[in-house]
Amino acid sequence: MSAPQWRTSSGVPIGAPDSPAFANEREMGEKKGTSLSNVLSSTNAKLATLSFQPRNSVPAKQGEVTPTLSKKLAEAPVFVPRGNTTPRATSPTKAYEEFQLASKFDTYDTGSEHGAHGYKAPGFNSSNGAEGMITTVRHPLKYHLYAPPTPHVSNFHPSHLASMTFFMDPMMHESLLRKQDALCTTQPEQIGEHLPEILHLYHHLVPLEPGANPPSSALMDPRFFSKGIKHGLTGASGDPSRIFGHRTSIYKATCVLDGKSYVLRRIENFRPANETSIQTVERWRKIRHPSIVAVREAFTSLAFGDHSVVFVYDYHPLATTLYMEHMTVKPLQPDPRTGQLQPASMHVPERVLWSYLCQLSSLLRVIHAAGLAARSIEPSKVLRTSQNRIRLSGCAIFDVLSYQPNSPAESLPEYQQEDLVMLGKLILCTACNNSAAAHTVDASMDLIRKRYSTELADILTKLIDTHKLDTNERFSADSLVVALAPHLSDELGSVLNHTDLQEASMMRELENGRLVRLLCKLNIVQDRPEYEGNSQYTEHGDQYVLKLFRDMVFHPVDEHGRPVVDLSHILLHLNKLDAGIDERIMLTSRDELSCLVISYAEIRGIVESLYSAIVRHN
Numbered sequence: 001m002s003a004p005q006w007r008t009s010s011g012v013p014i015g016a017p018d019s020p021a022f023a024n025e026r027e028m029g030e031k032k033g034t035s036l037s038n039v040l041s042s043t044n045a046k047l048a049t050l051s052f053q054p055r056n057s058v059p060a061k062q063g064e065v066t067p068t069l070s071k072k073l074a075e076a077p078v079f080v081p082r083g084n085t086t087p088r089a090t091s092p093t094k095a096y097e098e099f100q101l102a103s104k105f106d107t108y109d110t111g112s113e114h115g116a117h118g119y120k121a122p123g124f125n126s127s128n129g130a131e132g133m134i135t136t137v138r139h140p141l142k143y144h145l146y147a148p149p150t151p152h153v154s155n156f157h158p159s160h161l162a163s164m165t166f167f168m169d170p171m172m173h174e175s176l177l178r179k180q181d182a183l184c185t186t187q188p189e190q191i192g193e194h195l196p197e198i199l200h201l202y203h204h205l206v207p208l209e210p211g212a213n214p215p216s217s218a219l220m221d222p223r224f225f226s227k228g229i230k231h232g233l234t235g236a237s238g239d240p241s242r243i244f245g246h247r248t249s250i251y252k253a254t255c256v257l258d259g260k261s262y263v264l265r266r267i268e269n270f271r272p273a274n275e276t277s278i279q280t281v282e283r284w285r286k287i288r289h290p291s292i293v294a295v296r297e298a299f300t301s302l303a304f305g306d307h308s309v310v311f312v313y314d315y316h317p318l319a320t321t322l323y324m325e326h327m328t329v330k331p332l333q334p335d336p337r338t339g340q341l342q343p344a345s346m347h348v349p350e351r352v353l354w355s356y357l358c359q360l361s362s363l364l365r366v367i368h369a370a371g372l373a374a375r376s377i378e379p380s381k382v383l384r385t386s387q388n389r390i391r392l393s394g395c396a397i398f399d400v401l402s403y404q405p406n407s408p409a410e411s412l413p414e415y416q417q418e419d420l421v422m423l424g425k426l427i428l429c430t431a432c433n434n435s436a437a438a439h440t441v442d443a444s445m446d447l448i449r450k451r452y453s454t455e456l457a458d459i460l461t462k463l464i465d466t467h468k469l470d471t472n473e474r475f476s477a478d479s480l481v482v483a484l485a486p487h488l489s490d491e492l493g494s495v496l497n498h499t500d501l502q503e504a505s506m507m508r509e510l511e512n513g514r515l516v517r518l519l520c521k522l523n524i525v526q527d528r529p530e531y532e533g534n535s536q537y538t539e540h541g542d543q544y545v546l547k548l549f550r551d552m553v554f555h556p557v558d559e560h561g562r563p564v565v566d567l568s569h570i571l572l573h574l575n576k577l578d579a580g581i582d583e584r585i586m587l588t589s590r591d592e593l594s595c596l597v598i599s600y601a602e603i604r605g606i607v608e609s610l611y612s613a614i615v616r617h618n
């Protein structure tokens with residue numbers, strides 16, 4: 001038998017007969033008006049309504065309550081396709097599996113009591129064979145229809161899972177948006193601050209710390225942007241840096257070569273004694289580690305009207321510092337449950353301290369192995385770029401500032417040992433929430449012993465009091481990493497968990513991308529200006545089908561005609577359309593006088609054919 005031509009009323013083929021969308025029909029035998037497309041091809045008359053037999057001869061059961069069915073719709077005739085009374089051949093096991101799958105995922109299943117629209121059609125009776133056939137056919141969900149969370153990230157609390165089902169975690173979403181905003185922020189009109197328009201390869205300089213004007217709020221972590229606080233900086237604006245001893249300024253800028261944002265740290269009024277000192281930065285450029293703010297380059301400049309040295313680092317939007325996070329009093333925070341403002345807790349959990357120690361000690365291991373010393377392990381120079389994620393900034397500056405062409409080889413081990421002492425002091429200050437805690441080590445250690453484990457206190461004592469120990473007893477970066485092995489293993493576990501979560505988030509966003517493409521197509525083919533006022537297109541044929549589908553998906557109303565906004569309803573139908581499954585749905589006109597039964601596969605065929613027709617003519 002020759003295959004029938006599948007065309008819509010507008011004459012556009014809606015899908016090759018051998019396309020997957022029609023595979024199911026072929027399995028079922030002859031196509032005797034079983035699909036809307038078949039009906040449409042036979043006549044140009046008003047859509048499917050002419051090709052379907054009304055079945056309102058079967059009265060609704062007395063007293064049957066249909067919660068979302070309006071009176072008008074209850075009176076509307078129900079149409080079922082002719083000849084579609086043979087159940088799909090399927091093995092009992094398969095049917096059971098399908099049922100399991102469908103009942104697990106498909107909350108809007110057409111076989112559910114209320115059908116595709118959430119109401120039960122008159123005459124519907126799941127036990128009355130052919131009559132209930134349209135609404136009782138259950139379709140297996142195809143693997144690409146949904147992307148449920150992968151099992152290893154499914155063990156979260158139900159309240160977490162609910163919000164994670166469709167989209168990226170809202171907190172992560174907000175944080176990423178803020179970071180994007182910070183990346184795009186450029187300099188507003190500033191009074192009294194004259195920055196060069198272009199500095200070496202960088203343009204659009206934006207100060208990251210208050211100068212003549214406060215930095216833009218988009219560049220600050222919102223927790224620290226509050227009236228009356230000095231944004232968590234260690235010194236007053238204009239004072240020499242406490243760490244580097246020179247006045248410094250810090251800017252975000254865009255590179256002309258790659259368009260990316262970088263941080264420029266300018267050492268004001270400083271002229272390197274030796275031109276070759278700048279070249280020491282080359283050795284830092286080679287250090288690649290997740291816990292360092294990568295050093296890109298350094299150059300001298302007269303663009304600010306003085307002799308300045310500028311160091312270029314990677315920009316981490318909305319980075320805070322350990323000083324800001326743990327050593328300054330933060331503004332009142334809203335309680336996530338009650339929304340009431342309350343003081344933020346300053347206590348740093350021990351797990352976080354071990355994490356900081358692990359991150360920085362593994363960085364020191366790499367830096368020391370490269371024959372360098374960090375020398376900038378200070379609360380204001382350790383950036384916190386996301387939850388408990390820290391990176392050391394300000395590297396390479398001391399190598400230029402205190403460059404000595406013939407520096408004795410023994411000064412490097414000293415500096416490296418000093419790095420470990422500074423690391424111990426950093427953790428001590430963080431645990432005590434006080435940047436001056438390192439000046440009163442004994443009192444601070446007493447506090448640590450009260451609040452934290454003996455193991456942590458012992459390691460900190462060994463790091464800070466290193467000069468009291470014999471050389472062979474002292475920690476080196478390598479031996480410190482060995483001593484931290486159990487905590488590094490914990491750290492590895494949480495990093496792997498975090499990676500799994502990120503991957504799950506990415507998968508959800510992948511799903512969103514798929515639906516965005518489908519929505520684009522739907523919007524391209526619907527309500528085209530060329531069809532405006534032409535009822536042949538808008539009230540009949542393909543466009544009419546899409547119009548009804550759109551109403552069903554986006555404009556559902558309750559029994560009182562009030563709009564119902566249900567995102568999962570929209571996502572469910574769009575996913576089914578995208579997958580082009582054979583499941584049928586009933587579409588109803590707004591006046592509720594006509595309805596038609598059509599499969600997602602057929603609607604998808606219509607969208608595809610209309611879309612390719614437009615693209616062809618383009």
Ligand SMILES: Nc1ncnc2c1ncn2[C@@H]1O[C@H](COP(=O)(O)OP(=O)(O)OP(=O)(O)O)[C@@H](O)[C@H]1O
Nearest residue numbers: 208233234235241242243263314315316319320380
């Ligand atoms: N690489 C970076 N990416 C993003 N923001 C950064 C980066 N480096 C520094 N910052 C931001 O710039 C702010 C100012 O840094 P800076 O090192 O000048 O701090 P400070 O407290 O003023 O230190 P100092 O006493 O040395 O001047 C920091 O609070 C931090 O939020």
